[in-house]
Amino acid sequence: MPDVTSSHPAFLTLSGISKRYAGVRALEGVDFACERGKIHAVLGENGAGKSTLIKIIAGVVQPDTGTMRLGGREVTFATPSAANAAGVVCIFQELSLMPDLSVADNISIASPPRRFGLIDARAQRRRAEELLAEIGCEDVNPLMRVRDLPLSRRQVVEIAKALGKKPQLLILDEATSALTSADVEKVYAMLARLKAEGVAILYISHRMHEVEALADRASVFRNGRHIETFDQGRRSTADIVQLMIGRDIAAQYPPKPARGSPKPMLAVDNLSWDKRLDRISLSVGAGEIVGLGGLDGQGQKSLLLALFGVLRGVSGQVTVEGREVRPGSPAAAKSVGIALVPEDRKTEGLMLPMSIADNLVIASLDAISTGPLVDRARETDAIKRAIARLQIKIGAPGDAVATLSGGNQQKVVLAKWLMTDPRIILLNDPTRGIDVGTKQELYRLMRELADQGAAILFYSTDYDELIGCCDRVAIMYDGRIVRELWGDELNETNIIASALNIDAATPDTPGAAHA
Amino acid sequence: MLDDVAIRIRQNIGIVTAVLLFSILYLLYNLAHPKGFSSAVLVQNGDEIFALAMLAMAQTVPVLASGLDLSVGAVMTMVGCFASYLLTGAAGGTALHLDIFGLHLGLGTFPGGVSGILLGIVICLAIGALAGFVNGCVVVYGRIQPIIATLATGAVYIGIALFLRPTPGGKIDEDLNWALTNSLGDFAATVHIFDDGAAPWFAPVAWIPVPFVLLVLIALLVWVPFRRSVLGRAVYAVGSAEGAAYMSGLPIERAKIAAFTLAGFFAGCGGLFLAIQTSSGNADIPQAGAYTLNSIASVVIGGTSLLGGTGSAIGSIFGAMVLRVISFFFRIFDIAPLLQPLFEGLILLAAVSIGALGVLRVKNTLELFR
Numbered sequence: 001m002p003d004v005t006s007s008h009p010a011f012l013t014l015s016g017i018s019k020r021y022a023g024v025r026a027l028e029g030v031d032f033a034c035e036r037g038k039i040h041a042v043l044g045e046n047g048a049g050k051s052t053l054i055k056i057i058a059g060v061v062q063p064d065t066g067t068m069r070l071g072g073r074e075v076t077f078a079t080p081s082a083a084n085a086a087g088v089v090c091i092f093q094e095l096s097l098m099p100d101l102s103v104a105d106n107i108s109i110a111s112p113p114r115r116f117g118l119i120d121a122r123a124q125r126r127r128a129e130e131l132l133a134e135i136g137c138e139d140v141n142p143l144m145r146v147r148d149l150p151l152s153r154r155q156v157v158e159i160a161k162a163l164g165k166k167p168q169l170l171i172l173d174e175a176t177s178a179l180t181s182a183d184v185e186k187v188y189a190m191l192a193r194l195k196a197e198g199v200a201i202l203y204i205s206h207r208m209h210e211v212e213a214l215a216d217r218a219s220v221f222r223n224g225r226h227i228e229t230f231d232q233g234r235r236s237t238a239d240i241v242q243l244m245i246g247r248d249i250a251a252q253y254p255p256k257p258a259r260g261s262p263k264p265m266l267a268v269d270n271l272s273w274d275k276r277l278d279r280i281s282l283s284v285g286a287g288e289i290v291g292l293g294g295l296d297g298q299g300q301k302s303l304l305l306a307l308f309g310v311l312r313g314v315s316g317q318v319t320v321e322g323r324e325v326r327p328g329s330p331a332a333a334k335s336v337g338i339a340l341v342p343e344d345r346k347t348e349g350l351m352l353p354m355s356i357a358d359n360l361v362i363a364s365l366d367a368i369s370t371g372p373l374v375d376r377a378r379e380t381d382a383i384k385r386a387i388a389r390l391q392i393k394i395g396a397p398g399d400a401v402a403t404l405s406g407g408n409q410q411k412v413v414l415a416k417w418l419m420t421d422p423r424i425i426l427l428n429d430p431t432r433g434i435d436v437g438t439k440q441e442l443y444r445l446m447r448e449l450a451d452q453g454a455a456i457l458f459y460s461t462d463y464d465e466l467i468g469c470c471d472r473v474a475i476m477y478d479g480r481i482v483r484e485l486w487g488d489e490l491n492e493t494n495i496i497a498s499a500l501n502i503d504a505a506t507p508d509t510p511g512a513a514h515a
Numbered sequence: 516m517l518d519d520v521a522i523r524i525r526q527n528i529g530i531v532t533a534v535l536l537f538s539i540l541y542l543l544y545n546l547a548h549p550k551g552f553s554s555a556v557l558v559q560n561g562d563e564i565f566a567l568a569m570l571a572m573a574q575t576v577p578v579l580a581s582g583l584d585l586s587v588g589a590v591m592t593m594v595g596c597f598a599s600y601l602l603t604g605a606a607g608g609t610a611l612h613l614d615i616f617g618l619h620l621g622l623g624t625f626p627g628g629v630s631g632i633l634l635g636i637v638i639c640l641a642i643g644a645l646a647g648f649v650n651g652c653v654v655v656y657g658r659i660q661p662i663i664a665t666l667a668t669g670a671v672y673i674g675i676a677l678f679l680r681p682t683p684g685g686k687i688d689e690d691l692n693w694a695l696t697n698s699l700g701d702f703a704a705t706v707h708i709f710d711d712g713a714a715p716w717f718a719p720v721a722w723i724p725v726p727f728v729l730l731v732l733i734a735l736l737v738w739v740p741f742r743r744s745v746l747g748r749a750v751y752a753v754g755s756a757e758g759a760a761y762m763s764g765l766p767i768e769r770a771k772i773a774a775f776t777l778a779g780f781f782a783g784c785g786g787l788f789l790a791i792q793t794s795s796g797n798a799d800i801p802q803a804g805a806y807t808l809n810s811i812a813s814v815v816i817g818g819t820s821l822l823g824g825t826g827s828a829i830g831s832i833f834g835a836m837v838l839r840v841i842s843f844f845f846r847i848f849d850i851a852p853l854l855q856p857l858f859e860g861l862i863l864l865a866a867v868s869i870g871a872l873g874v875l876r877v878k879n880t881l882e883l884f885r
Contacts, residue, residue, distance in 0.1 A: 060762075079764065080761075080762050080763075080764060081763075081764025084764060092762075096758075096759045096762040096763060097756070097759055098751070098752045098755035098756045098759050098760060098763075098824070099755055099756060099824070100751065100754070100755035100756075100820075100823075100824030100825045101748075101751060101752060101755055101824075102526075105748065105751075109748070109752060109760075109763045109765065110763050110764050110765070112745060112748065114745075117744070118740055118743040118744055119743045119744065119745065119748060121743070141518065141519070141522065143519055143522045143523065143526075144522060145526055273878070274878050302879075305879065305881065310879060310880050310881050311878060311879050311880065312877065312878050312879070312880060313878050329880070348881070
């Protein structure tokens with residue numbers, strides 16, 4: 001591994017760290033080190049293993065193999081608080097705040113200042129004010145409940161909470177993703193101060209310009225492996241993008257039909273919602289699979305939820321086959337022929353304790369009922385056909401759906417919606433956590449549905465999949481569609497460049513010739 | 516500064532609403548009552564409010580931790596039955612024995628007199644706390660949902676109460692009954708302090724009912740310190756976001772056990788008072804059930820969210836008082852008492868609807884189901 005040798009002893013050293021989740025490799029033999037007084041960026045695609053890496057360092061999960069040394073001593077952290085006690089503090093993407101408690105309560109939650117054994121509210125408030133002032137966000141009132149703060153301010157509180165633990169090693173996992181640009185500047189200044197004080201800082205971010213502005217060194221991860229570590233300035237942005245992509249064996253995808261001019265099925269015009277969707281315009285034709293790409297959390301999920309009638313206060317126009325629709329609930333969306341395979345199949349897609357049969361027909365009960373009664377014969381028939389069509393591997397239709405494998409569960413979710421004969425199918429990362437074989441069946445099924453005239457809007461965190469399956473891909477960044485890619489332009493370099501909202505894909509940039 | 520006050524009012528809007536509702540109702544009640552604004556009326560009301568106020572406080576603590584305690588009424592009843600043996604105050608003490616499986620076991624003599632009464636009170640409160648501690652352990656270590664766990668343990672506690680008092684009976688020291696269920700002046704006269712309550716400086720406060728004083732003392736000496744302790748904070752944190760509480764390194768299990776133990780203690784206070792007030796022990800099953808349900812209603816009226824994380828036992832006290840004042844009205848206006856549940860239900864619905872208005876602001880309807 002071409003690691004840059006350094007004169008300083010490493011503060012944190014990982015050697016041979018591996019981690020699997022239910023047989024799926026998340027990290028494989030990772031060696032990694034970072035130093036005091038340095039800001040060290042960790043880069044990689046979605047699923048490259050960055051999150052697992054920091055979860056191991058922060059004591060959230062334990063590695064299967066490998067050792068971790070902190071300041072020369074071997075350590076194992078059984079819990080996040082054990083890591084905190086050793087000076088390792090992580091600011092996670094999913095906030096660890098308690099929404100009903102005040103800002104001051106949250107900041108001091110682990111070790112509040114006490115007087116006569118009781119929490120000293122005044123000292124606690126002063127402490128919160130000091131820490132918030134240290135970041136430069138004095139405008140947050142420590143008395144406010146976290147629930148009543150906007151997301152950007154919550155993230156500030158999260159940072160203040162971490163600062164209060166006096167970290168020796170501070171990990172920021174996309175900690176600036178929700179901040180306003182003014183606050184980002186303040187956080188930069190704070191990080192520079194901590195760095196000068198000798199704190200080791202691990203910085204995970206998808207924003208390349210942030211990494212360029214901040215980091216002293218950077219490490220690239222791909223597919224659970226540590227690829228390379230280099231000092232800032234040694235690699236061009238295009239090089240880094242190449243390192244992140246690598247050259248993986250592509251999955252098998254069904255052939256795409258020649259691109260005609262499909263008749264528009266779903267048209268979205270100027271759709272906005274709650275600062276998280278910003279004037280989205282998009283159309284999906286009958287027989288077309290349109291991908292939604294970009295980094296996680298850029299509004300793709302919100303867009304699908306908005307179309308499915310889950311969100312309130314959506315502005316803009318949505319038309320289905322030329323007729324304006326305004327679904328106010330999933331039931332209304334269903335009635336105009338929209339189906340959604342949701343993000344979390346275990347809570348939003350399936351009723352796990354209920355049988356496979358019950359889950360299959362739950363969305364199309366009207367179609368198989370006579371009056372208020374479900375027609376048993378038609379029900380049995382419909383279930384048989386669905387199971388055969390999707391080749392769902394089951395014991396008996398009466399078994400609880402929880403007994404199926406992840407891939408087969410996802411097939412049940414999809415089959416449930418196919419039974420409603422949808423014109424528009426919205427897919428929210430449907431292949432996440434699913435084995436390769438089932439993935440390919442799903443790809444084939446998507447193409448089949450499109451060929452039968454359905455319009456498919458497909459969000460995926462897997463770029464390879466977007467390229468292989470989609471006729472067109474819309475890349476989202478910060479609630480907007482920043483670019484649409486199709487034909488020759490639809491390649492990984494362009495997707496990543498657009499997802500990072502940088503301009504690395506100009507033809508004269510070295511390294512972009514691949515694809 | 517004004518900002519801070521505004522924030523605090525907004526955050527405690529539930530409690531503020533309950534206090535206002537109670538004040539208005541109670542003012543109207545006193546205006547309509549022929550002997551309104553008198554110590555006698557106040558004393559009577561205090562006696563009627565105390566036990567429910569205690570149970571409302573009891574229910575609040577598990578609810579704050581996102582649990583529900585269906586055993587508070589049973590704990591109250593059981594402690595009352597114990598009290599009817601231990602608080603007789605008989606001069607020579609009380610001989611205790613256990614008749615079980617055909618055996619007659621002598622348990623010795625429980626002391627009488629003032630020291631015996633004080634010891635009896637301590638034991639009764641300890642039994643309440645122990646019952647709550649058992650609830651907490653079943654929930655935490657048995658990993659059973661609080662609502663089911665306490666449904667079961669509540670039946671056990673009622674069983675113990677029935678075993679102790681198959682029929683209503685027992686006795687409570689008469690002086691104790693008199694001292695605690697009347698005004699401060701009567702209390703002083705009974706226990707012979709402040710010149711038997713005749714001291715001139717004592718006169719301005721002599722009219723205050725003892726139950727109110729006890730209520731304030733328990734709130735100040737037990738609830739307020741708990742709320743400001745690390746454990747109390749952890750209870751709120753668990754109810755607000757258990758995952759985040761875990762990630763912050765809080766003692767989640769200890770917090771839950773503490774919540775149920777404190778609930779048992781408060782319920783024990785209620786049972787003790789009810790026994791003293793009625794001078795007997797009575798394993799009254801319908802009464803235990805009614806108290807449990809009313810305690811939940813009081814918690815909700817007092818502005819505590821059944822989802823946990825927000826609210827306060829102080830609010831629940833006012834919630835209990837609102838419920839009780841409604842029933843007072845039936846006495847002074849000539850309304851058929853049979854209509855009482857109907858009105859209580861309507862008022863509960865109205866109070867809860869106010870709390871549910873926040874739902875209208877949710878922008879992602881999926882959040883309603885989390």
